[in-house]
Amino acid sequence: MAASIAQERSGGALRLPDPARTFRLDGRRALVTGASRGIGRAIALALAGAGADVAVHYHANRDAASAVAAAIEAAGCRAPILQADLSRRGSAAALAEAAIGALGGVDILVLNAAEQRRMTLSQTTPDLFDLQLDTGFRSGFELCAALVPVMAQRGFGRVIAIGSVQARRPNPQLPVYAAMKAALSNVMRNIGKEWAPHGVTANTVSPGLIDTDRNAELHDDAAADRALLDRIPARRAGTAEDVAPLVLLLASEAGAYITGADLYVDGGLGLP
Template structure:
């Protein structure tokens, strides 16, 4: 095995990627699969899941999909068991699934709050509880949460969404404290504004899109593919001494 393969290869590893049928999650699932991992993609819509996995298998990757609802505890537990039954217990868990309900805070309902917290924060917690200790027992694990600029600052009506992502970054630190002594690293990827279906409300407004691009240092908004290299790094042996961290993949938006 060459030097780079030794650092970054995911051969022999199993990965579970929630929200892996579209956007950032899909790009991450593709990257992990092409780096050698066997990937199970989890989302709700079967047609999108099948299309995403077909792309991977046609490219020679080992991939499968599981459809499920991450908005309930029972749904999360069912998804976890089904996913673990495909290729085996995951060595890599990527929590990219999320919902983006952002009315003005004064109009936020209890139902909006509960559903946002369930999908964006509680599901990653429950999946971590299911898989983190077993990763620790095996001596290798990688947990990656996809968060948001709104975990660090309020803008474009952060509301419950920003709270859920801030909680997710705190969860990553707690998980890192619990399991990193046993070979499990836990980190977050922090996007800037990325042109994905989750951001459809903003991406359909060319004036706002241009204004957000101007806030970056590279002069453009993000694309889902911008996360592939960072995801492979945080999933690989190369990141063994990186844990509890928030890696901003945002073109410099957060520091400009």
């Protein structure tokens, strides 16, 4: 953007940049994991709203994924529906191959899928540990390994991991989930440092308390719900639509100079 302004000055005219063009994703192809509901759904719709084709990944609810795909296709974008159980070893590599086959390539990868199980350290079983490890971390790492080098060959790529405020503000009920989010954010920093010379950026977007079906149980106890909201400076839970615009920024040309960052969308919950 700075170069274009300098060019405008040298021509004797100074014009304002067009934000609508800066944030457009026309011709880009995205894969969003866990896109059938919640934050993933909002992100998939936001990317398509900016002109991107979006591969809609889901695990179990094909009807929900189909509804997301229908909305994307109604906007004139492609929306192949891809099923994968990311807790299964090898499924991430297969998903990457399926997305490339369906879209002809992947320019934007959004790592949203995760398993969140509320349990303390002493309640954690090996099976539940592996479930969260494979879904929330291993699959994301493997998708990056499969797709980032291909992005680099084309000179453009965006990787956005959906993290969590819990990685900074630990919750004793989420020790494994928080650890997986912190590990994935570390991978984003490594990718950001290694692949930036090739036009690939990698960042983390870390939501706080977001009002999705995953967190619906937190509203069962009105007093506890109020106490939780009182700890958030914004005094409210966020929505999936609060998260999606930041992902859009990072996926677009507007975010071309941001890499290795962990950006919080938490209403101030993570502040000391």
